[in-house]
Amino acid sequence: MNILAIESSCDETAVALVSGDAHQSVRVVSERIASQIDVHARFGGVVPEIASREHLAVLPAMVQDVMRDAQMAWQDLHAIAVTSGPGLMGALLVGTSYARGLSRTTGLPVIPVHHMEGHLLAPGLSSALPAFPFMTLLVSGGHTMLVRVNAIGDYHLIGQTIDDAAGECFDKSARLLGLSYPGGPSIAKAAEEGDATRFALPRPMLHKPGYDFSFSGLKTAVMYTMKKQEHWSEQDKADLAASVQAAIADVLVKKTVKACVDEGVTSLIVAGGVAANQCLRMQLHKAADCAGLQVHVPDAKYCTDNAAMIAYAALYHMTDTTPDAWDVNPRWSLFASRG
Ligand code: KG4
Ligand code: ZN
Numbered sequence: 001m002n003i004l005a006i007e008s009s010c011d012e013t014a015v016a017l018v019s020g021d022a023h024q025s026v027r028v029v030s031e032r033i034a035s036q037i038d039v040h041a042r043f044g045g046v047v048p049e050i051a052s053r054e055h056l057a058v059l060p061a062m063v064q065d066v067m068r069d070a071q072m073a074w075q076d077l078h079a080i081a082v083t084s085g086p087g088l089m090g091a092l093l094v095g096t097s098y099a100r101g102l103s104r105t106t107g108l109p110v111i112p113v114h115h116m117e118g119h120l121l122a123p124g125l126s127s128a129l130p131a132f133p134f135m136t137l138l139v140s141g142g143h144t145m146l147v148r149v150n151a152i153g154d155y156h157l158i159g160q161t162i163d164d165a166a167g168e169c170f171d172k173s174a175r176l177l178g179l180s181y182p183g184g185p186s187i188a189k190a191a192e193e194g195d196a197t198r199f200a201l202p203r204p205m206l207h208k209p210g211y212d213f214s215f216s217g218l219k220t221a222v223m224y225t226m227k228k229q230e231h232w233s234e235q236d237k238a239d240l241a242a243s244v245q246a247a248i249a250d251v252l253v254k255k256t257v258k259a260c261v262d263e264g265v266t267s268l269i270v271a272g273g274v275a276a277n278q279c280l281r282m283q284l285h286k287a288a289d290c291a292g293l294q295v296h297v298p299d300a301k302y303c304t305d306n307a308a309m310i311a312y313a314a315l316y317h318m319t320d321t322t323p324d325a326w327d328v329n330p331r332w333s334l335f336a337s338r339g
Contacts, residue, residue: 001078001318002029004066004102005311008055008095009087009115010141011036011046012304015062017070017077018125018311026125026315028308030069032062041181045171052090059098074106081314084112085332086142092328111314112326116143116334118309119271120155122298125312130267130296137256139280140272141167141182144213144252146259147334149269152316155334158259159211166248166274169215173222173244177237187241188277194235194242199225201247203254211259218247249280257287267294276303 001021007014013034020026036054040046067074082099085092096112103110120136123129135158138145144161164172167184174183179190201221204214222244226232232240252274260268270284275297288295302309 001315002072002076003079003081003111003311003314004063004077005081005113005307005314006059006063006095006099007083007115007118007305007307007310008059008091009083009085010091010305011040011051012306013055013058013062014305014307014310015059015066016307016311017066017072018308018315020315022124022312022315026312028125029072030066031306031308032066033306034058034062037182044175044181046088048088048090051088052094055091055094059094063098063102074108077106077108079109079111079314079318080106081111081113081311083115083118083310084326085114085329087115087330089328089330092330096328111317111320113310113313113317114332114334115305115310116140116145116272118313120147120149120269120334121152121313121316122271122302122306122309123269123296125302125308126299127296130269130294133263133265134267134269135256135260135263135265136269136271137252137275138272139166139252139270139274141165141171143272144215145334146211146256148263148265157335158263159213159255161213161215163214163216164219166213166215166252167272169219169244169248170274172219173241176219176222176226177232177241179237179241182273184274184277187245188279190238190241191245191279192238194238194240196239196242196246198239199243201225201243203247203251206251206254211255213251213255215248218244245277245279248274249277249283252280253283253287256284257291257293260288260293261291266292267296269296271298271303273304276300
């Protein structure tokens with residue numbers, strides 16, 4: 001199967017051509033990612049209207065580039081996959097409308113893909129997915145969820161954040177520290193020079209029963225810590241960045257490992273933008289080893305938003321194409337039926 005995929009749910013425009021079969025090996029033949037980070041950085045976060053316009057400006061040329069690099073013609077393809085939710089309404093409409101236009105001219109079916117299912121299955125791009133059931137920790141800018149995966153499409157919510165997502169906590173803390181957007185990579189970079197034990201930040205919900213998370217109090221603790229002293233040297237900032245990164249990782253790791261043990265699953269996937277965080281990856285591997293769990297994490301470039309993961313997820317939905325019976329759904333739940 002050859003699938004051309006388009007991802008435009010937030011602030012990255014991505015196009016990829018993936019070849020293969022869901023249950024065998026897959027290959028990313030060609031891909032392009034255009035980040036809008038520079039455009040949104042001066043606003044400290046994503047501006048939806050600007051995001052839509054940027055997607056529209058770059059998408060047609062990116063599709064052409066990916067097709068040219070792959071040296072494939074439209075008749076070599078089997079489907080067009082596109083993210084249809086969740087995400088920003090306007091941004092999703094740009095990608096899905098463009099996919100529908102391509103479908104009209106080429107006769108190829110369009111497969112709508114859930115953005116978080118793309119993240120969830122992304123480790124399959126580099127090696128076989130673990131046997132079912134497995135646990136997934138989905139950590140992105142908008143989501144923090146523990147999902148038990150019994151089969152493709154059979155997803156059970158085990159826990160989730162009751163307020164801010166982990167990525168949001170990185171982004172808001174970075175803003176307080178005067179670090180650039182997106183906050184995750186900025187905090188990780190600053191933390192390299194920092195002492196994670198310098199500031200005693202809370203570990204919200206860690207000792208509460210259940211598997212839900214809460215990160216808004218942590219961000220508030222960063223704010224109060226910053227108010228305690230007037231002048232912040234680069235070293236102070238690095239220490240606070242390292243402390244907040246350690247607090248986020250600590251809560252995610254402990255709750256996730258406990259959920260796996262309690263649910264009796266032995267494999268864990270960690271996906272979404274925050275899964276690119278090296279401190280989190282290291283701590284998870286260490287704790288998982290002790291608990292006898294196997295951890296599967298996508299290559300760093302497939303943790304953050306990309307189109308290869310959308311093409312890969314589409315491979316599992318090749319038979320449920322209903323060309324016009326779906327629409328974008330900015331609030332599409334991973335636990336609702338497809339569409
Ligand atoms: O999955 P993603 O690319 O987009 C969404 O679907 O939200 O995730 C973006 C989030 C942002 O909050 C960003 O700060 C965070 O992932 N992120 C990171 C790292 N890279 C991206 N957080 C921590 N460490 C990183 N290296
Ligand atoms: Zn994402």
